[in-house]
Amino acid sequence: MIRVIIAEDQQMLRGALTSLLSFEPDIEVVAEVSDGQQAWEYIQSETPDVCILDIEMPHITGLELAGRIRDAHLPCKVMIVTTFARPGYLQKAMDYQVSGYLLKDEPIDYLIEAIRKVMAGENVVSRDLAATLFMKEQNPLNEREIVVLRLVKEGLTTTEISKKLFLTKGTIRNYLSTSIQKLHVESRQQAVNSASEKGWL
Structure with a gap:
């Protein structure tokens, strides 16, 4: 029996997946949760065989969960199920050794x-995503610029970011300026939007 956990914040989709999988004689949905934190707690305590994770969930994203599972050397296989065909997301999933990436x-x-197939040791990627694997765009942002843009995305001001990171406001403005230049946009919000769309934040 393949023990599966489903982590998906859309209740209707989560319920539909659970119902449909329950008809399979060799698959058992042992838990269905609505956010990444609940999923992480369950995965650590129960170690299911397969974790089906949405990318964008409250508290911990599906990709962050995949990273935690890899770093903790947990035996469960990870499958990302998403609406996003972004090359950055797919590349990050591959870096985290995700076994499946499905639309x-x-x-x-x-x-x-x-x-x-994943339980048998294979990797599965949606057919429509196969070309995306060859479209990898190098992330031009360094780690500090990514951190600053993430905080902008959360709605923090330059002053708030400088206090949080223990850096001067001038330093924060420099990071934002270089990010804007690297992403070929005109404002910090456009930089956040561009980096998010590419899966870099």
Whole structure:
């Protein structure tokens, strides 16, 4: 029996996946949760065979969870199920050694077969994403610029960011200026939007 956990913040989709998978004689949904923190707690205590994770969830994202699972050397396989075909997300998933990366509009039979393939040691990527693997765009931002843009995305001002990072406001403005230049945009908000769309934040 393949023990599966589903972490998806959309209740209707989570319920539908659980119901459909329950018809399979070799698959058991042992938990369904709505956010990344709940998923992480369950994964650590129960170690399911396969974790089906949405990317954008409250508290901890699906990709952050994948990283934690890898770093903790937990045996469960990770499958990302998402609406996003962004090269940055896919590359990050590959870096985290995710076993499956599927788009949500795939037929349920494709997901079921993918679960079985992943348990057999294969990697599965949605057919429509195959070309994305060859479209890797190098992230021009350094780690500090990424941190600053993430804080801008959270709504913090330059003053608040400088206090949080123990840096001067001038230093923060410099990081924002270089980010804007590297991303070929005209404002900090455009920089946040551009980096987010590429899966770099």
